[in-house]
Amino acid sequence: MLKTHSSYWLIATLFVFVIISLLIALLIGSSPLSLTDLLVHFFNEQSSTQQLIIQLRLERALSAFVTGGLLALAGTLMQVLIRNPLADPYILGISGGASVAALLAILIGLPLIALTISAFAGALFAMLLVFLLSRGVKNTHWNPTRLLLTGVILAAGWGAVISFILTFSPNDRIHSMLFWLMGDLSYSHFPGMGLIILLTGLFFSLLLSHSLNVLIRGEQFARSLGVVTDNLQWKLLILASLCTAAAVTQAGSIGFIGLVVPHLIRLIGIHDHRILLPASVLCGGGLLMLADTLSRSLFSPVQIPVGIVTALVGIPIFLYLLQRSEAYR
């Protein structure tokens, strides 16, 4: 793993990218603002319509940043944990548990705060289920294949429950349910809890990051280089699951960010997790802010779920980079 000046430049560039995305998120929308409007009203104490708009957009943009950062972090960790480039934050069914709980809350007609709590509880429950089942009854040895199979099967189970709930839901609830399932930031509030989980998650991941460089090359190999893998993998599972739970609670199951962002950074040539992890967080956060801006302004006044935008924008970018990459040729 090399430390080169390009690593620093990448982090600096991503910071600029995040700032620009934030500005775009603040300026563009059903009522566009100019940069001067923004500067004048942002620091103006008197309340005005523009100021209200800025405040709403700022909250939503922050929420998008935190969600995108959480998803990218969870995706990177999950890919190392399962050692599969196809792994994403949702592969172990954690979002499935959150979705079932959230849909039930929508079905009953609970208020937003209760929906949030319910979704987080559902995610934690799904996470616990994966932990217990993948650990086995008497076997305490770590086995990533069993973890993956357990998670995939549980995810399928959650999917069935989701379809079941949708089938029996009244028409007036289906719309908000679908938005939640596709991933949507329109009900987002200031992402206090998400921000705390993102920062602590990134902090603890960075503590592990040096060992992740070895673990990603295989468990036996990592052990032969003195990495205590059992311990490390449980920590990874907990970190990745918590980040996923926080992201899903914030905005439903937004696809592609968690899968694609870590690969984007790798395709630039960054393979060291000490750089890869923070770079993924910045890139995921910035991208989701942009995608959310598009989702609320493309067909304004109609807002589309941001999950559609992340898919439509993410897929072609990813395919283009994949075509150019030597590693996946």
Add this chain to the structure above:
Amino acid sequence: MSCLTVDNLTLKIAERTLCQSLNLKIQTGENWGILGKNGTGKTTLLHTLAGIPLAGTTVNSHASIKLNNIPIEKIKASKLARQLGILLQDFQDVFPSTVLETALIGRHPHLKAWQWPDHEDIRMVNNLLEKMGLAGYQQRDITSLSGGERRRLGLATLLAQQTDILLLDEPVNHLDIAHQHQLLHYLTTPLFKQQHAIAMVMHDINLAKQYCDHILFIYDDGRTLAGKTKEIVTAKNLTDVYGYPITELTANAQSVFIAK
């Protein structure tokens, strides 16, 4: 001077005994070849000696494996990785990485969590890559390497770990005849041998005979036979070990073992 001592080791995998009451002492300057049929537990033994037993392996309670008189299970994993290294049978290359980055991972046990390899590390690794015939490959992605090239990269990575004890699981697997001899020649040069104790699982009897000074035979009923190559590598012993008739041919003052 390093020394890996095995006392009274019985290995089992799923109730099947792989080796029975094995006693072995591998020290600096020695080059052991481990020979046996498929499935007799050569890899399992190597992993157990390296302190990273494979899942499902059970070791009898009276056994002891000591590195310089300290039981390996008492040595901290990161410290053990600075004294003992193992070349695994295969690699999982799912994610992209360049040849240079991959070889530098061998420096992992020597670096602190936030320490990057310095010029000295890079110079050393480049030197090893050159020795393994991979000069100029530094920026290639590992997924574009051939089987033999990947194997030699694995060896460069292991040598970058700078351990006194080297356990090699089929080091010449995938290598062409020239690279087989170049590698084994390198591992048996006097200067290299002075600093290392080596044990390697081999399938080629003649290479083992030529380059290893000691041999450990593992029979498929769990018996083992250890000794000097000159004394125990005979057509009769080989026939016993492999359960297949093997004979010795002599030509141009060189003798080779071939299957009848």
